[in-house]
Amino acid sequence: MKKRIHQIDLFRKYPHDVQSELFTNLLQTAKNTDWGKKYGYAEISSPEQFRQRVPISAYEDLYPEIERTMKGEANVLWPGTVSWFAKSSGTTNARSKYIPVTKEALEDCHYKGGKDMLGIYGNLNPDTKLFNGKMLSIGGSLHSNEFNPNSQVGDVSAVIMHNLPIWAEMARTPPLKIALMDKWEEKIEAMAEAAIPENVTGISGVPTWTFVLLNRILEITGKQYITEVWPNLELFAHGAVAFGPYRQLFADIIPSDKMHYLEIYNASEGFFGIQDQAGTEDEMLLMLDYGVYYEFIPADQFDVEQPKTIALDEVELNKNYALVISTNAGLWRYKIGDTIRFTSLEPYRIKISGRTKHYINAFGEEVIIENAEAAITKACEHTGAIVANFTAAPVYFEGRNRGGHEWVIEFKRQPNDLQQFTFELDQTLRNINSDYDAKRQNDLALQAPLVQVAPAGTFYRWLSQKGKLGGQHKVPRLSNTREHLEEILKLL
Incomplete structure (x- = not known):
């Protein structure tokens, strides 16, 4: 993990070179897919050509291709077949979204993000004892894909947990069979009972459900503070919702000056940002070498059907942009729905400012x-x-x-x-x-x-x-x- 810090420093210093190389690799890898042939990826030599040829896509636009992928067709959006799909409910649309999770996305984006999160934390806190205990991970559930029994559908955290290497599984709690339970009320009880006796040094999850679990643990144990249950707890890595309204809630039940909070920006579509400085709430380093090529829609283009995007080297400080991604999961010029603003341009750091529809x-x-x-x-x-x-x-x-x-x-x-x-x-x-x-x-x-x-x-x-x-x-x-x-x- 320490070696990885040097690579992170490289993309801090040379962000545009890293993104340019990644852009070329993505298009070269996908040029013989159905999507790549449709838009002539083999002939595209610049981001400008890419923007001219390939339309901006919302989920609904990509769904016909995603459905083909879910049915087991190969080489649709990305080479080969896809065995995993992250189910994302969305909060403005009752219909679920199914985001492909390719082998490359799992290894080079989600896992890389998880390891970098720990590496950056260790770099910020060289005296950490985090690795002496276990990480409590709160995940979703998995089930068979109705279109194709050879693939699985579930929350992205469940997809990640199910594919963890054995050493990583040994370093987390609760056991996988509990972590992947689908009945949430029963799952909270089982997670609490399994985690209470462990030496939990870190927690990773969504603040909302983490707080529900921690409160249940206090009820079961009769303790007033989580530090009485896990005296060595030192890290909560959180994402998915803004932490501001939850900060005092956690401080009240974890009254420890050695407790650290680390913001991460992970989603079904990919892992995008990690807080890389102490004391900078909600501000994250944009991770540029995870197989994700970034474009940005300025605020005045949010409601335009085919908005004009700008590249990373054109963004300005403290302006709202909608995020557009092209990824090693086969999402092409995909509007993720989040809005961000840049708090630093050297290196590129961001804050999540909201949703384009929220x-x-x-x-x-x-x-x-x-x-x-x-x-x-x-x-x-x-x-x-x-x-x-x-x-x-x-x-x-x-x-x-x-x-x-x-x-x-x-x-x-x-x-x-x-x-x-x-x-x-x-x-x-x-x-x-x-x-x-x-x-x-x-x-x-x-x-x-x-x-x-x-x-x-x-x-x-x-x-x-x-x-x-x-x-x-x-x-x-x-x-x-x-x-x-x-x-x-x-x-x-």
């Missing part, structure tokens, strides 16, 4: 997830609150009534003054989002936000009703429609 822009206010997370965090700081989960949606104009935003918030610790919490939430949004502020001037277009307090367990029950417990499933933070919000309001 925002509120019913009145031209353009509130993105990053805005919402910052506002929630500030409101908690001012009122002593701790938020367990939240979602927000527009309140549309009705008659002479002005519009607004309605928030449903489940608190771990109630604010000492809900009115003050609402004020801070609103004020922070006004301070960081000029479009929102303009609409809020004198309640011109938007009234003050309406905050509904949800009883404990409300979001868990909603996810359970939707069949979306565990794995990569998460509550949609923002929506431009009221569909999710209305379903949750019925549970209050």
Whole structure:
């Protein structure tokens, strides 16, 4: 792992050379696939030609080819057949997505990311004792592919765990048969019982479900703090949702000055970023040699059917971009749906700012997830609150009534003054989002936000009703429609 740090330093110093070489290798490898022949990969000699010939694809655009791959056809999007598919529910679309996970993607992207995460952590913390114990990994489940019994479908974490080498499996808990269980309530119980007696030094997972598991462990053991169960715990590597609203939740049950938190950007489609500096919350190094070629859609092109993209050497600091990837899993110019902004250009570091489809822009206010997370965090700081989960949606104009935003918030610790919490939430949004502020001037277009307090367990029950417990499933933070919000309001 220490040797790998030198390779990471290379792409920090020569990012464009690394991406250029990777681009050429991807096209050369895929030139004889059906997709490669269709778009003439053999004749493409530059990223400019690539952009001109190959269209931007959403999942729906690529699905016909993915379905052929799932049925066992070879050489469709990537050479050979594909044995694994990561099932991603998506939070704006009830239909599941099935993302191919090729051998190359598994080895050169997902596993490489996992090893680099540990290598970077060790480099930042040379006195670590992380490797003296076990890593608690919270994963999803696997099942046979309905189209082809020779391949498997499941959460990307389950695909990764199932294929781990024996040495890595020995270094993690719980055992694979428990980690891959599909009934989430039973799985939490089994995971807790299996992990409690172990010397857990690190945890990797989604904050939402990790917190549920840790709370259950405290209930079973009768302990007040997780450090009483695992005194050597020192790392939580987290991803999938912003950690800001969860930070205090974890600090309350893990009151240790030796505890470290490491942000990672991993998804069904690939592993993209790792926090490589201490004390830089949510800021990650963009990993450039994982078999992923990056393009970026500027914010003014988000809603264009075939948007213009820019290359890595054209990005600017602190501007929102939608991420477009071409990968060694056969995803070509694929809109992943996430938006990012660059916090550094030497080296390239990013923060996840939201989703292209997860925002509120019913009145031209353009509130993105990053805005919402910052506002929630500030409101908690001012009122002593701790938020367990939240979602927000527009309140549309009705008659002479002005519009607004309605928030449903489940608190771990109630604010000492809900009115003050609402004020801070609103004020922070006004301070960081000029479009929102303009609409809020004198309640011109938007009234003050309406905050509904949800009883404990409300979001868990909603996810359970939707069949979306565990794995990569998460509550949609923002929506431009009221569909999710209305379903949750019925549970209050």
